[in-house]
Amino acid sequence: MLLLIDKNKAEPIFQQLIHQIKYLIENGDLKEGFQMPSSRQLATSLGINRSTVIRAYEELWSLGYLDSTPGSFTRVRKRKILKSNPSEETANENFWENSLVNNFPEQIYRPSNHISDNYNKNINFHRLEPDVRLINKKSFSICYNKAINETNYNIFGYCQSQGYKPLRQVIASHMRLHSVNVTVDNILITNGSQNSLQLIFQAFVGKDDIIAVESPTYSMLIPLARFSHCKIIEIPVNNDGLDINILKKHLKKNKIKMLFTMPTFQNPTAITMPQNKREELLSICEKNSIILIEDSIEEELKYFGKVHLPIKSIDHKNIVIYLGTFSKVLSPGLRLGWIIADKECIRKLTALKTIFDLSTNTFSQVLIYHFCNLGYYELHLRKCLRAFRKRMKVALKALKQYLPSEKASWNEPLGGFLIWVKIKINAQNINIEDHLSKFGVSVVDGKNFFIKPTNETFIRISISNCNESEIEEGIKRIGIALNAIN
Amino acid sequence: MLLLIDKNKAEPIFQQLIHQIKYLIENGDLKEGFQMPSSRQLATSLGINRSTVIRAYEELWSLGYLDSTPGSFTRVRKRKILKSNPSEETANENFWENSLVNNFPEQIYRPSNHISDNYNKNINFHRLEPDVRLINKKSFSICYNKAINETNYNIFGYCQSQGYKPLRQVIASHMRLHSVNVTVDNILITNGSQNSLQLIFQAFVGKDDIIAVESPTYSMLIPLARFSHCKIIEIPVNNDGLDINILKKHLKKNKIKMLFTMPTFQNPTAITMPQNKREELLSICEKNSIILIEDSIEEELKYFGKVHLPIKSIDHKNIVIYLGTFSKVLSPGLRLGWIIADKECIRKLTALKTIFDLSTNTFSQVLIYHFCNLGYYELHLRKCLRAFRKRMKVALKALKQYLPSEKASWNEPLGGFLIWVKIKINAQNINIEDHLSKFGVSVVDGKNFFIKPTNETFIRISISNCNESEIEEGIKRIGIALNAIN
Numbered sequence: 011m012l013l014l015i016d017k018n019k020a021e022p023i024f025q026q027l028i029h030q031i032k033y034l035i036e037n038g039d040l041k042e043g044f045q046m047p048s049s050r051q052l053a054t055s056l057g058i059n060r061s062t063v064i065r066a067y068e069e070l071w072s073l074g075y076l077d078s079t080p081g082s083f084t085r086v087r088k089r090k091i092l093k094s095n096p097s098e099e100t101a102n103e104n105f106w107e108n109s110l111v112n113n114f115p116e117q118i119y120r121p122s123n124h125i126s127d128n129y130n131k132n133i134n135f136h137r138l139e140p141d142v143r144l145i146n147k148k149s150f151s152i153c154y155n156k157a158i159n160e161t162n163y164n165i166f167g168y169c170q171s172q173g174y175k176p177l178r179q180v181i182a183s184h185m186r187l188h189s190v191n192v193t194v195d196n197i198l199i200t201n202g203s204q205n206s207l208q209l210i211f212q213a214f215v216g217k218d219d220i221i222a223v224e225s226p227t228y229s230m231l232i233p234l235a236r237f238s239h240c241k242i243i244e245i246p247v248n249n250d251g252l253d254i255n256i257l258k259k260h261l262k263k264n265k266i267k268m269l270f271t272m273p274t275f276q277n278p279t280a281i282t283m284p285q286n287k288r289e290e291l292l293s294i295c296e297k298n299s300i301i302l303i304e305d306s307i308e309e310e311l312k313y314f315g316k317v318h319l320p321i322k323s324i325d326h327k328n329i330v331i332y333l334g335t336f337s338k339v340l341s342p343g344l345r346l347g348w349i350i351a352d353k354e355c356i357r358k359l360t361a362l363k364t365i366f367d368l369s370t371n372t373f374s375q376v377l378i379y380h381f382c383n384l385g386y387y388e389l390h391l392r393k394c395l396r397a398f399r400k401r402m403k404v405a406l407k408a409l410k411q412y413l414p415s416e417k418a419s420w421n422e423p424l425g426g427f428l429i430w431v432k433i434k435i436n437a438q439n440i441n442i443e444d445h446l447s448k449f450g451v452s453v454v455d456g457k458n459f460f461i462k463p464t465n466e467t468f469i470r471i472s473i474s475n476c477n478e479s480e481i482e483e484g485i486k487r488i489g490i491a492l493n494a495i496n
Numbered sequence: 497m498l499l500l501i502d503k504n505k506a507e508p509i510f511q512q513l514i515h516q517i518k519y520l521i522e523n524g525d526l527k528e529g530f531q532m533p534s535s536r537q538l539a540t541s542l543g544i545n546r547s548t549v550i551r552a553y554e555e556l557w558s559l560g561y562l563d564s565t566p567g568s569f570t571r572v573r574k575r576k577i578l579k580s581n582p583s584e585e586t587a588n589e590n591f592w593e594n595s596l597v598n599n600f601p602e603q604i605y606r607p608s609n610h611i612s613d614n615y616n617k618n619i620n621f622h623r624l625e626p627d628v629r630l631i632n633k634k635s636f637s638i639c640y641n642k643a644i645n646e647t648n649y650n651i652f653g654y655c656q657s658q659g660y661k662p663l664r665q666v667i668a669s670h671m672r673l674h675s676v677n678v679t680v681d682n683i684l685i686t687n688g689s690q691n692s693l694q695l696i697f698q699a700f701v702g703k704d705d706i707i708a709v710e711s712p713t714y715s716m717l718i719p720l721a722r723f724s725h726c727k728i729i730e731i732p733v734n735n736d737g738l739d740i741n742i743l744k745k746h747l748k749k750n751k752i753k754m755l756f757t758m759p760t761f762q763n764p765t766a767i768t769m770p771q772n773k774r775e776e777l778l779s780i781c782e783k784n785s786i787i788l789i790e791d792s793i794e795e796e797l798k799y800f801g802k803v804h805l806p807i808k809s810i811d812h813k814n815i816v817i818y819l820g821t822f823s824k825v826l827s828p829g830l831r832l833g834w835i836i837a838d839k840e841c842i843r844k845l846t847a848l849k850t851i852f853d854l855s856t857n858t859f860s861q862v863l864i865y866h867f868c869n870l871g872y873y874e875l876h877l878r879k880c881l882r883a884f885r886k887r888m889k890v891a892l893k894a895l896k897q898y899l900p901s902e903k904a905s906w907n908e909p910l911g912g913f914l915i916w917v918k919i920k921i922n923a924q925n926i927n928i929e930d931h932l933s934k935f936g937v938s939v940v941d942g943k944n945f946f947i948k949p950t951n952e953t954f955i956r957i958s959i960s961n962c963n964e965s966e967i968e969e970g971i972k973r974i975g976i977a978l979n980a981i982n
Contacts, residue, residue, distance in 0.1 A: 069878065079801070105815070106840045109753070109787060111702035142650045154640055164628045166827035201687060205853040216597035233851040267595070301595060315565070329591070341652035343858030355592045365719040367691040371857050372829030392555065 011040065011047070015056050023058055027066035035075050035086055044086040046076065113217070115236040133484030135471040136452035138277070138427060139342045142475070144393055146386070153380035157373065165376045171364040172356070173199025173348070174375035180382040181334070181348055188309060189323040190332065195353045198360050199370050201345040203307055203335045207234055209349070209359045209366070210268075210331060214301060215240045219267040222260065224252045226430075226459030226468070228277045228305065231270060240267075244461055247276060249421065251283030254290060261298055268301040273321060275308045275426030278459045278470040282424050288321045296327050305333045308426040310391055313399040315424040328352035336378060338427070338474070339394055340387070344374040398427070404478045405429060405471070405485060412489030427474035430456070431488075433467040435495055442469055449491035451484045497526065497533070501542050509544055513552035521561050521572055530572040532562065599703070601722040619970030621957040622938040624763070624913060625828045628961070630879055632872070639866035643859065651862045657850040658842070659685025659834070660861035666868040667820070667834055674795065675809040676818065681839045684846050685856050688833040689793055689821045693720055695835070695845045695852070696754075696817060700787060701726045705753040708746065710738045712916075712945030712954070714763045714791065717756060726753075730947055733762060735907065737769030740776060747784055754787040759807060761794045761912030764945045764956040768910050774807045782813050791819045794912040796877055799885040801910040814838035822864060824913070824960070825880055826873070830860040884913070890964045891915060891957070891971060898975030913960035916942070917974075919953040921981055928955055935977035937970045 013030050015023055034040045046052075049067060053060040067084055070076045077087040157165050172178070178194040185192055200206045215221060217239035223231060225244030235242050243260050245252045252271060260266065271291065273283040283291070295302040304321045312318075322332040328351070335347035349359060363369075381387050406422055409429070420431045433442065443455045446469070456468025469488075473481050499516050501509055520526045532538075535553060539546040553570055556562040563573040643651050658664070664680040671678055686692045701707060703725035709717060711730030721728050729746050731738045738757060746752065757777065759769040769777070781788040790807045798804075808818040814837070821833035835845060849855075867873050892908055895915070906917045919928065929941045932955070942954025955974075959967050 105785070106838060106844060109700050110844065111698070111700060112704070113702065114699065137654075139650075139653050142652045145652060147644055151640075151644060154637075154644075158633055158637060158640075164829070166628045166631060166829045167625050168623075168828045201853045201857070204851075208852045212597070213600065214595050214597060216599065218598070230851065230854070237848075237851060299591070341859075342654045342854075343650070343652045345853065345855070345857045352592060358592060358596065362723075365690075365716065365723060366694045367687045367831070368716070368828075369831070371687070371831045371860060373827075373860060374857060 013052075013056060015058060024062045024066040024069070027063065028069055031066070031070055032075055040086045042086050046084040046086065048083070113239050115233070115239070132447060132450050132452040133480050133487060134452050134475060135473065135484055136454055138472045138474055139337070140339060140394065140427075140474055141397075141477070142341075143477070144390070144397060145341070146390065146393075149384070149386040149389075150377075150381065153377050153384065153386065156380045156384075157376040160376065163376065165372055167372060169369040169372040169375060171369045172360045173197065173370055174372065174379060176383070177375045177379040178348075180379060184382070184387075185334075185350065189319050190350065191323075192350055196350050196356060198349045198351075198356050198363065199375060200347045200349060200363065201367070201370055202337050202342065202347040203305065203333050204230060204234075204347075205345075206333045206335075206347050206349045207231060207303075207305075209362050210303060211235065211238050213358055213362050215268060220264050222257065222266050222269045222300075223461075224271060224276060225461070226278055226456065227270065227461075228272065229454075229458040232461055242461055247279050247281055249281065251276065251281055251287055252291070254287065254294070257291075257294065261294070266298065266300050268303060269295060270303045270305065271321075272305045272307070274306055274318060275311065275423055275428065277305075277307065278428055278454070278456065278468075279421065279430040280423035280426055280428040281421060281430075282315075282318060285318055288318070289324065292321050292324060292330070295329055300329070302330045303333065304330050307333070307335050307338045309334065310339050311395065311398060311427070312425040313395065313402055322350060328355075331355065339391055340378075340381075344378060345371060346374055346378055398473070401473055401476070401478055401481055405473050405481045408482045408485035412486045413492065414489075417492050427472050429471040429473070431469050431471060433469065433492065435492065437467040437495055438465065440495065442467060445495070446488060446491045449487045449494070451487040451491070453488070499538075499542060501544060510548045510552040510555070513549065514555055517552070517556055518561055526572045528572050532570040532572065534569070599725050601719070601725070618933060618936050618938040619966050619973060620938050620961060621959065621970055622940055624958045624960055625823070626825060626880065626913075626960055627883075627963070628827075629963070630876070630883060631827070632876065632879075635870070635872040635875075636863075636867065639863050639870065639872065642866045642870075643862040646862065649862065651859055653858060655855040655858040655861060657855045658846045659683065659856055660858065660865060662869070663861045663865040664834075666865060670868070670873075671820075671836065675805050676836065677809075678836055682836050682842060684835045684837075684842050684849065685861060686833045686835060686849065687831040687853070687856055688823050688828065689791065689819050690716060690720075690833075691831075692819045692821075692833050692835045693717060693789075693791075695848050696789060697721065697724050699844055699848050701754060706750050708743065708752050708755040708786075709947075710757060710762060711947065712764050712942065713756065713947075714758065715940075715944040718947055728947055733765050733767055735767065737762065737767055737773055738777070740773065740780070743777075743780065747780070752784065752786050754789060755781060756789045756791065757807075758791045758793070760792055760804060761797065761909055761914065763791075763793065764914055764940070764942065764954075765907065765916040766909035766912055766914040767907060767916075768801075768804060771804055774804070775810065778807050778810060778816070781815060786815070788816045789819065790816050793819070793821050793824045795820065796825050797881065797884060797913070798911040799881065799888055808836060814841075817841065825877055826864075826867075830864060831857060832860055832864055884959070887959055887962070887964055887967055891959050891967045894968045894971035898972050899978065900975075903978050913958050915957040915959070917955050917957060919955065919978065921978065923953040923981055924951065926981065928953060931981070932974060932977050935973045935980070937973040937977070939974070 013027065015026055019026065049060050049063040053063045067076060071078055075087060076084050078084040175194055177199060178197040181197055182192050182194055200209065211234050215238045220241045220243060221235060222243045222245050224247045245257050251273060273288055275282055292302065302321065306320055309320065320332060322330045332350040333347065336344060337347065409420060417435050418431050418433055420429055423429060443453060446453055454470040456470060457464065476484060499513065501512055505512065535546050535549040539549045553562060557564055561573060562570050564570040661680055663685060664683040667683055668678050668680055686695065697720050701724045706727045706729060707721060708729045708731050710733045731743050737759060759774055761768060778788065788807065792806055806818060808816045818836040819833065822830060823833065895906060903921050904917050904919055906915055909915060929939060932939055940956040942956060943950065962970060
């Protein structure tokens with residue numbers, strides 16, 4: 011075994027040893043089972059310390075190159091690399107397909123490219139995630155430094171399943187600004203709103219249950235409802251939110267267990283339900299013992315018009331489960347949302363959360379706690395409000411300028427990031443996403459938000475990560491693309 | 497309305513305005529509906545800029561204190577704070593209990609204090625989370641700075657559901673050290689091993705299925721299996737891992753769909769299955785088309801004896817699902833684990849992951865990618881290996897010294913953090929956790945790891961977050977506590 015040690019090299023001697031022995035093994039010069047010299051022998055022959063050899067051997071052992079048994083020689087390991095090609099097929103072709111649970115829905119969401127590592131060069135009206143350019147990285151780093159130097163709390167350890175208590179405290183204070191009066195016991199921190207919905211569905215929605223959703227509704231709610239195999243009733247959304255009369259009609263025939271609504275800047279229609287309708291909807295749910303899920307992902311982002319109170323703020327009977335999130339104003343990548351509900355409901359959801367993933371990311375929670383507690387969240391929110399109030403105005407102006415009213419119509423949102431555009435020309439036979447993409451703009455095809463297929467064509471525009479000039483340019487491109495149809 | 501503006505104060509004027517108006521509203525001096533002076537009027541009367549007043553009004557509006565309608569006066573908001581006491585009861589006492597899905601298991605895990613914000617003063621052999629004192633915070637901060645200054649990737653945005661690709665790449669390289677040959681397509685990043693297990697159970701284990709687990713087994717697997725309502729067969733663990741003969745007997749009577757094993761440093765027994773038995777177990781699973789879950793949470797932490805290859809390394813038929821995690825060596829608070837399996841299996845699990853929580857924390861993934869890619873993970877691992885090889889020796893020595901063989905027995909683990917101690921004196925009538933806690937040491941009662949109750953008394957000792965002197969002191973206390981029984 012030929013090893014060359016150069017004591018003048020910058021590379022430490024034990025590393026030189028490791029590299030050379032690895033090379034000899036990988037090259038086949040040292041065969042499996044080859045008996046290595048003892049550390050004493052090798053140290054003497056190379057004129058180095060024995061501890062250096064021991065260290066190199068230990069590492070080669072932990073890297074899997076050497077095998078050592080106490081009281082015996084160190085040998086080149088008999089690697090049973092029996093499987094070398096990762097792409098081999100499973101023996102039985104449909105093994106995994108056939109292994110799925112009986113009720114695994116066929117129509118389950120298949121991961122698309124929409125949450126992708128690859129940004130393309132289109133103007134992106136597709137993503138509903140906030141503009142990262144508005145985040146003040148300096149203030150974020152101040153919070154990181156506070157978190158990493160935390161001495162009273164192990165930010166690397168598990169967190170309480172219900173969530174980091176100081177974060178629940180700042181959320182409780184924050185909710186008071188929206189007139190929602192709760193304590194830390196009413197709050198469960200989750201990995202974002204999708205995780206909140208998952209917990210709620212798995213705890214409360216079984217295959218014999220009937221749930222009501224708005225139509226159109228949040229697209230990722232649909233596979234979740236399908237996974238639970240419940241029956242889904244779609245309640246159309248009018249200009250002032252879901253059609254209460256249709257809901258009442260359904261209630262004459264059916265026992266509805268749960269109703270899902272987004273009263274503020276509904277996704278995808280951006281419609282806001284007025285206060286009186288909120289109160290009426292709550293009364294109906296109270297009378298019929300319906301669990302009311304109030305998803306308020308963009309609650310903070312009110313630009314124009316009167317303030318509305320969350321339904322949760324008037325929920326005396328504790329039947330409303332309110333969903334909040336840091337994803338839409340700050341960052342979806344931190345995966346932090348929260349559920350506000352009756353204590354007993356929170357206890358049950360926390361139990362489920364515990365068995366599903368033990369706890370939410372401690373690090374993110376401590377970071378965001380500091381971000382809120384130091385006032386950065388409030389500053390960031392105001393910055394977003396100022397920026398997006400202007401951006402929404404730009405978007406609405408551009409729509410008027412570039413989309414003639416005979417080709418498209420839309421409601422003017424009071425806040426949020428979304429504009430729901432009805433395409434009035436016949437576009438049923440084209441893939442609207444692909445068509446617009448050819449003109450350099452990405453949107454979401456409206457059909458994703460309906461359970462029963464619709465004959466109408468809609469697109470959902472999200473201005474959340476575009477600045478003013480991108481918004482104007484993107485809408486201009488939509489106008490050109492619509493002109494190119496027929 | 498009396499407002500006092502002091503231009504010499506450090507506090508900006510608009511902030512002074514906000515504070516004073518808030519105070520007047522909260523104090524009831526300005527009643528709901530009170531018509532605020534126009535911004536022009538107020539600016540003139542106070543001798544300040546109109547834009548300052550507008551800014552203050554805007555903020556008070558966004559904070560919910562003022563109400564403003566375009567073209568109309570700004571008024572103190574009619575806050576419908578209808579619900580002021582968060583602790584009010586739900587109208588129907590058992591509303592949430594009765595709302596649970598039909599098959600919601602009664603015996604579901606109830607969040608205990610074991611994952612708690614409160615550390616107590618006991619020597620903690622309870623927690624299975626790594627010693628935070630071994631983490632080099634400086635190298636962690638280097639990774640944070642790399643991540644926050646990332647220009648090609650939005651670390652605040654959503655991640656691909658399957659996980660950050662560069663992280664999957666470093667995991668694939670890392671697995672090659674264990675002779676597991678996979679590509680990024682075989683890997684799904686999850687929120688830790690519990691989340692991995694949840695996805696696997698929900699995809700593949702239905703209520704008519706039979707699964708086999710080791711007895712004793714990972715305690716948090718039990719509620720997950722109960723939630724799926726499958727039938728569970730317990731296979732006893734011998735000195736060399738699960739009893740293959742008993743497994744074979746069961747197979748004569750039952751079709752087992754999935755088998756869960758922890759071949760390396762099994763939790764809780766710390767037993768390692770020898771290579772030949774691994775191969776035999778795999779053959780049995782292949783013959784019977786059993787999905788083999790190989791949970792290898794402490795794979796890296798081998799201190800003594802021969803190297804073993806993961807079963808996944810010899811899995812030619814792609815029926816093994818391998819679970820890895822960063823929780824046991826680095827940090828459970830970052831909630832990062834991974835699943836390695838057949839591509840088709842990964843596709844199905846990714847679909848489920850997407851509908852359950854869209855994606856794993858982007859920030860954590862990018863941080864840990866850098867931590868691995870810059871070599872810090874490897875350094876950290878070696879540091880842990882060195883520290884815990886010593887610590888385990890200290891623990892085993894202390895056990896011999898303080899626990900007489902007529903009172904307790906245990907196996908000597910080859911690695912990991914756990915020691916499984918059988919209490920040989922009659923302790924069936926005492927709560928062993930409470931008893932030891934009185935003597936200043938926390939452990940886990942062995943009964944948590946069995947599905948069918950056992951007559952024997954075991955305790956699980958985890959040395960994962962104790963140093964040498966804490967370990968010695970803790971075991972000494974266990975000895976004293978055992979002497980105090982009877």
